[in-house]
Amino acid sequence: MANGSGSRGRGGAPRRGGPARAAAKGRPRPTPKPSRRPEPTPPPEPRAFRLGAVPGATPGKWIGVWRERLPHVSLELREIAVASQRDALDEVDVALVRLPVESSDDVHVIELYEELPVVVMVAESHLTAAEELALADLAGEVVIVPADDVLHTEVPDAVPPAFAPPADTAEAIATVAAGVGVVIVPMSLARAHQRRDVDYRVLTDGPRSTVALAWLRERTTEDVETFVGIVRGRTARSSR
Structure with a gap:
């Protein structure tokens, strides 16, 4: 006896690919929304870092590391006299000085090395x-x-x-x-x-003469801490 179910399969369910699917094929697909790319991070603003140094101090290796790590921060090297090194701290970010330097609560001093x-x-x-x-x-x-x-x-x-x-x-x-x-x-x-x-x-x-790093405590900035880290031999990934 012939099956009169037509396009229906077993259980009376419409076969796949029937009129409903054909109608769906004729509908235009929604245009996908373009993915938003993250906004590019703006480059850091250029700024200057002032390093004082008494005669005989040799900060060359530290300056080289600074310029590799912070190329956008120009380093300005200023020679300062030992006789006025305390006053010079008012005009620089940090300075290489010779001890003794006038000690007070507002000056931070880190001894670095002794000279013969x-x-x-x-x-x-x-x-x-x-x-x-x-x-x-x-x-x-x-x-x-x-x-x-x-x-x-x-x-x-x-x-x-x-x-x-x-x-x-x-x-x-x-x-x-x-x-x-x-x-x-x-x-x-x-x-x-x-x-x-x-x-x-x-x-x-x-x-002997002791060379130290000195700066005003009130001028402790991220750049100052970075330079201190370089002098102490910290790598770029080291934590302070």
């Missing part, structure tokens, strides 16, 4: 025969003390110069190069003013 003292003498001096010197070896020597002296070394039995103190270390070393006396300075200053006609030897029992 050296004796700078003319290249032909008999003092160059030794690999290093002691204060006793300078007895009878004319010890020049420049106006910007930072060590304040007392040399027993030294001969005081018969002329006014040189204005700065560079002038004192130029006087030594002329064959007059010796001068005692931190090693970095001897290297900074190195000349062919002078030499230097470590002074084993002389006072």
Whole structure:
């Protein structure tokens, strides 16, 4: 007996692909809404960071790291005098200073490293025969003390110069190069003013100079903390 169900299948349900599906095919599909892309993050605004440094301080490696990590923040290096280094903190973000610096509750100081003292003498001096010197070896020597002296070394039995103190270390070393006396300075200053006609030897029992990082507590900013982290050897991913 023939099945009169027509387009119906078993149980009377309409077969797939019937008129209802054909009608659906004729309807226009809704246009998908375009996905919204996140707004691009605007680049940080350029700004400047001011770093002070006393003569002899060598912040070059830290400046290099700074420029790699914060290329949008220009670093301005300013040389400051030891005699006025405390006042200079009002004009910079941080500074490399020589201790002692005037201590107060509003200044933050982190000691970094100590420098050996050296004796700078003319290249032909008999003092160059030794690999290093002691204060006793300078007895009878004319010890020049420049106006910007930072060590304040007392040399027993030294001969005081018969002329006014040189204005700065560079002038004192130029006087030594002329064959007059010796001068005692931190090693970095001897290297900074190195000349062919002078030499230097470590002074084993002389006072050392401590270089520190200092800034005003009220000026502690994210940039200051970043520079402190660089000086302390933190990586870019390190937490403060």
